[in-house]
Structure formats: structure tokens, C-alpha cells
Amino acid sequence: GIQVEQSPPDLILQEGANSTLRCNFSDSVNNLQWFHQNPWGQLINLFYIPSGTKQNGRLSATTVATERYSLLYISSSQTTDSGVYFCAVVSGAQKLVFGQGTRLTINP
């Protein structure tokens, strides 16, 4: 089946810094999602981005489907950005295949 790899596994930054999270996937996909899991465990859908670039406030995402990777950018990080970021691809019938996540810690 399709494999999803995320890097780095952990990232520790000071408030105000910028960060880039990467997601590689092993096969062509029609659907890629980014999720944020906050420190209380809640999963929030950030982006649906099968290709191209999208922006939502300080967050933006770019997917280059032909090269099988996606990037999540977080600018001017805030402590509320802390948590685990997951990318996931859809493998038929809306089944999500998740990467192992990047744990982001933003220190004040």
C-alpha cells in the first residue's frame, strides 16, 4: 500500500520563528490532507491540497504531486501552534493513510 513519511519527527522552536514540515508519499495521489492535533488530542483538518498552494493566515501548504511531496509552512509561530502535525493521503473510498507526524513545540 501507499507509504507516507513525514520529517522531521520533532521540531522545537522559539515563538516567532518560521518552520517547514515535509510529507513524502510513495505513489500518485488525488487527495492530500494536513491535520493538526492539539495538545489536548483534538484533530483539526487544516488543508485539503492535492496539488498547488493554499494559504490560511500564517499557515500555507504546497503539494507537488508529480514529485510526491507536500510542505506545510508555519510563519511567525505562536505557542498555540504546538502539537502534532499529520499529513494523510486518501487510499480509495475516503480511507486516510497517515504519516507518523511531526511534533512541533513552540517555546515562549
Place this chain on the structure above:
Amino acid sequence: NAGVTQTPKFQVLKTGQSMTLQCAQDMNHEYMSWYRQDPGMGLRLIHYSVGAGITDQGEVPNGYNVSRSTTEDFPLRLLSAAPSQTSVYFCASSPSGTQSYTFGSGTRLTVV
């Protein structure tokens, strides 16, 4: 509009016990699914349903049963709990054919 509601939030079971994790959504979503989250492994799909009366297996279905008698409810049953089933369980729903997923807040299950 409550979204996706999971109960209970925490549960401790003894090996061999059975229990049902409840999941209910009030958004009339056709698609529902169960995932388990283990440390360092992301979320893995257990079972899913594309509509009432239709269920199918995901990546890690062994030890779990599901049914979908109504659009709103998608319970996950553990028939004989094992320590390997200690995990955090998430239920998710989505309108059919869309890319918008809503997750419940999770159930933290410990099997001793």
C-alpha cells in the same frame, strides 16, 4: 450541532473483557470510520462504513467488530480485549465524495 461525539473518553479494561466504543454524528455524513493512534505510528484505519448497512475492514481490523444500523451511529466493539489494544481511538465522519473530515475527541483505552 455537536459534530462527532465519542463515549467514553477514558476506559480501563481487564484482558478478556468486552466493551463497545460509541460514536455518533449529527451531520448526516454518509462516511464514518474508526482509527487507532499509537505512539510514533500516526493513525491507522480499523474499520469504515460508506453508509448505513455497509461496513468494511481497514488496515488493522483484527479484534474489532463494527456495525452501521443508522446513519448517525457507528459503534466499535472489542469482543475480548488484549493489552495490544491499548491505544487512543478516534472516530471520524465525512460527507460522501468530499474531502472534509470531522474527528471526535477520542477514547483513551487501557487494557491491563
